[in-house]
Amino acid sequence: MTAAIMNIINCFSILLLLSFLIFAGGCSDSKLLKEEKFLRVYTDLVIAQDTSNADYNKIDGLKQIIFKKHNITNEQYERTFNYYNENPSRWDAFFEKVIHHVEALKREANRNDPAPKAFGIQEK
Numbered sequence: 001m002t003a004a005i006m007n008i009i010n011c012f013s014i015l016l017l018l019s020f021l022i023f024a025g026g027c028s029d030s031k032l033l034k035e036e037k038f039l040r041v042y043t044d045l046v047i048a049q050d051t052s053n054a055d056y057n058k059i060d061g062l063k064q065i066i067f068k069k070h071n072i073t074n075e076q077y078e079r080t081f082n083y084y085n086e087n088p089s090r091w092d093a094f095f096e097k098v099i100h101h102v103e104a105l106k107r108e109a110n111r112n113d114p115a116p117k118a119f120g121i122q123e124k
Helices: 003-026 035-051 056-069 074-086 089-112 114-118
Strands: none
Touching: 035 056, 035 074, 035 089, 056 074, 074 089
């Protein structure tokens, strides 16, 4: 083979390899939210839904506020949510962490709220 043909083959091989690497990188889990961030976003969403009385217009607005607060996009949230749905056993450990996080938030709120102490209410 001539040197020109070898150069064309080498260039084509490099382009093919680069295309593969770019495609493979785009399909990785790098666009998923880290578990800690997903946990905080998910918890905020659950609290927002519980306090909005199932008003779907209000929930959607709160969802956008929460995404902005955590500096994420709807796409990132949906991609991460779908990742957990691909293997439902992932949710088990995640929900345990959500429960612990909510309990910690409650303890923090109770420590900062003087009303129960003023009325002699003891924390359990």
